[in-house]
Amino acid sequence: MLTLSLAWRNVWRNKLRSGVVAAAVGIGLLGGVYSIAFYNGMTVSAVRDAAETRIGDAQLHHPKHLLDDDPKFSIPDADAKLAAIGDLPKATAAAKRVETTAMVSTAATGAGVMLVGVVPVQERAALDLHERIVNGDFFETKKRLPAVVGKKLADKLDANVGSKIVVAMQRLDGEIVYAAFKIVGVFHTSDSRFDEGNVFVLFDDLCDQIGFDPTAATEILCSTEKVADAKPLAASLRRTFSEETTNERLVVQYWGEVSPILEMLESTKDQFAAIFLFIILLALSFGVVNTMLMAIMERRRELGMLMAIGTNGRIVFSMILLETIFLTLTGSAAGLIVGYALVELTATTGVDLSFFGEGLRDAGFSAVVYPYLDFGYYLAFAAMSAAAALIASLYPARKALKLNPVEATRVDV
Amino acid sequence: MNVIETKDLKKVYDESAVAVTAVDGVSLSFEKGEFACLVGPSGCGKTTLLNMIGGLDEPTEGTAIVGDVDLSELSSRELVDFRLRNVGFVFQAYNLIPVFTARENVEFIMHMQGMPEKERKRRAEEVLTAVGLGDRLDARPSELSGGQQQRVAVARALAPKPKFIIADEPTANLDSKSTGALLDMMLEMNREEKITFLFSTHDRRVTERARRLVTLEDGKVAKDERR
Numbered sequence: 321m322l323t324l325s326l327a328w329r330n331v332w333r334n335k336l337r338s339g340v341v342a343a344a345v346g347i348g349l350l351g352g353v354y355s356i357a358f359y360n361g362m363t364v365s366a367v368r369d370a371a372e373t374r375i376g377d378a379q380l381h382h383p384k385h386l387l388d389d390d391p392k393f394s395i396p397d398a399d400a401k402l403a404a405i406g407d408l409p410k411a412t413a414a415a416k417r418v419e420t421t422a423m424v425s426t427a428a429t430g431a432g433v434m435l436v437g438v439v440p441v442q443e444r445a446a447l448d449l450h451e452r453i454v455n456g457d458f459f460e461t462k463k464r465l466p467a468v469v470g471k472k473l474a475d476k477l478d479a480n481v482g483s484k485i486v487v488a489m490q491r492l493d494g495e496i497v498y499a500a501f502k503i504v505g506v507f508h509t510s511d512s513r514f515d516e517g518n519v520f521v522l523f524d525d526l527c528d529q530i531g532f533d534p535t536a537a538t539e540i541l542c543s544t545e546k547v548a549d550a551k552p553l554a555a556s557l558r559r560t561f562s563e564e565t566t567n568e569r570l571v572v573q574y575w576g577e578v579s580p581i582l583e584m585l586e587s588t589k590d591q592f593a594a595i596f597l598f599i600i601l602l603a604l605s606f607g608v609v610n611t612m613l614m615a616i617m618e619r620r621r622e623l624g625m626l627m628a629i630g631t632n633g634r635i636v637f638s639m640i641l642l643e644t645i646f647l648t649l650t651g652s653a654a655g656l657i658v659g660y661a662l663v664e665l666t667a668t669t670g671v672d673l674s675f676f677g678e679g680l681r682d683a684g685f686s687a688v689v690y691p692y693l694d695f696g697y698y699l700a701f702a703a704m705s706a707a708a709a710l711i712a713s714l715y716p717a718r719k720a721l722k723l724n725p726v727e728a729t730r731v732d733v
Numbered sequence: 734m735n736v737i738e739t740k741d742l743k744k745v746y747d748e749s750a751v752a753v754t755a756v757d758g759v760s761l762s763f764e765k766g767e768f769a770c771l772v773g774p775s776g777c778g779k780t781t782l783l784n785m786i787g788g789l790d791e792p793t794e795g796t797a798i799v800g801d802v803d804l805s806e807l808s809s810r811e812l813v814d815f816r817l818r819n820v821g822f823v824f825q826a827y828n829l830i831p832v833f834t835a836r837e838n839v840e841f842i843m844h845m846q847g848m849p850e851k852e853r854k855r856r857a858e859e860v861l862t863a864v865g866l867g868d869r870l871d872a873r874p875s876e877l878s879g880g881q882q883q884r885v886a887v888a889r890a891l892a893p894k895p896k897f898i899i900a901d902e903p904t905a906n907l908d909s910k911s912t913g914a915l916l917d918m919m920l921e922m923n924r925e926e927k928i929t930f931l932f933s934t935h936d937r938r939v940t941e942r943a944r945r946l947v948t949l950e951d952g953k954v955a956k957d958e959r960r
Contacts, residue, residue, distance in 0.1 A: 326841070630845060632810070
């Protein structure tokens, strides 16, 4: 107890120096924690946005549809499948879609898009695109051939709610047809490429236009309560439709397989956090080692005296070890506590990065980031700090042991 | 009964180009309860001899025997333990732990010896009271005068009841009044607890009160007089 007390008091013998080092450790760790929380928040919200707004938690396709957008590669008996999916415990909703590539044009210009036929009731239950409408509505207004487009496409086409767009598409029999759709809603998501490249129309309208079997679908989206349930849902979908998946007439993918880049971001965030924090702690450790070496040089006589009067190497070693650990952990604790407070504060308010313009949205990230860090990360960071403190203490402690008590106590007064 | 005995003790420092013989074949013995001073000009080998007797420095030749222990047969780890349990050190520069109070400074060595907390607190208080610092138990070294700090150092050396105390120039930084008080206190401890004191000093105020004076010259015993 007396050794512990001695080590703790020795840390604060030079308050300014120890304070500066502890502050450096604290600020370094705070920066690390916040950066990791920020990156984590970006990744989590990118995954959540993608799953909730654009791609769902799991998808069903005809295997060839993944390679070729041609609607002839379809899933038969879509409604029966939707009913079967409704019985799965992890599935909260499902929606069928028919998709085909098309050209949309206005008097201003034209653009190639993916034309997506949806059933609004099912879409509302499965995704939250209807909540991203910034002008008009999501097929609530009854119009002939209504369409909902992304804001970026609307701007590009110089169109808005009420505008007509001419859509050129290919029927299943190969004939090119044209139809005039009326924009009833404009959406704005966190992914500008999605906003620019997709036009939503009613499922039945598109089936009529391209001659698609209305009992089939090119895609079925499923949603779950939380993103983490996506993999189990995909597994249960594979079991439910095992005959078709085995015979390669149906493929089931969870969001990570649909969007590998998101999967990569999600799966590497822990490694990123560990590497980032390791580099920060490594740099800080050198500062701690330097400070402890200075402290030892200043206290040569005192340490020599302790050895002279019979303090064994184990106690001297433990004392320097404890001092280094106390110094590092004081800074680390402060950094982690302030980091936790800052992350929790901005987790609700969010950090608005809209001044970066469209850059983030082009990459599929929301302009408002909500930093997020699971409590387990803080425990892991505390453990990493303790390990860094332990390693940083070894060299100074060894240096202290090498002091010769005769020489150390011989220092002139 | 001899507490300390040295036989042909020799120490040669050969780290530099020219080897220096600091102690050259010293054979001395000190009995329990002696109050002895090593005197002589600077560089005559007083501190080196005390360091070898205290197990701090290894002799080049010869042996130092404390009680029935031949120090040359001890490993460095055993020497640390030997110093902890047998020798009290008082240094010229006090060398107290600045972040500890007077009581904690005295307690620390007993803590290392494994003495229970209650017992070591009682002993620290008892010894500090004996050296006249009963009212400054919780003062830190920076709050004490030089004389008071040296008294804490003596209390620290005395508290674990060592076989003997080595005091290297203990009064060099003290004024006359503090020196007098410190010597009175040491002599009283010497009389009452029969603790052997070995001094290295230039200070006439100390040598005048010593009961044995060993004069060293060029590492050899030039004179050994008892009073």
